[in-house]
Amino acid sequence: MSNLPETPIVELVVYKIKQSMQATYVNTSIEEFREFVMSFEGCISYEFYKCMGEPNVFMDIVKWETLELAEKAARRVKIYQKRPEFSAYLASFETVDIFNHFNLQKSWKQN
Structure with missing residues (x-):
């Protein structure tokens, strides 16, 4: 049991x-x-990063209230991405290297 x-x-x-x-x-x-x-229900925030060492590499960090809501949104996105309005978005990708969900295990901060 976590104390977090x-x-x-x-x-x-x-x-x-x-x-x-x-x-x-x-x-x-x-x-x-x-x-x-x-x-989508449960989305808390969305952050977009560009890699400093590789100019075509990006990272999104999306925070969700629960894993269930994150997975539900991912399923809906897969369906919606077949629509024509997402064609430019999808055509932009060369690779997706990581797509996964994480929960905090430990956290440290400077005093």
Whole structure:
């Protein structure tokens, strides 16, 4: 049994965007997708990062209230991604290297 307070589920996605699609992805596609994901029940926050060492590598950190709500959203996203409005978003991806959910086990902070 953990002594940690209840913490959100962290969804970690690490992926590579095609260089030719990077500007569109960063300036338009990710914003539209973020708004879409954040409309789902249980979404707490969405953070978007760019790798400092590899310019086409990005990371999303999405926090969810529960694993069940995160998984429900992921199933809905797979269905919605077949729609034409997501074609530019999907065409941007070269690879998805990590897509998984995590829960906090331990945490340390500087005093």
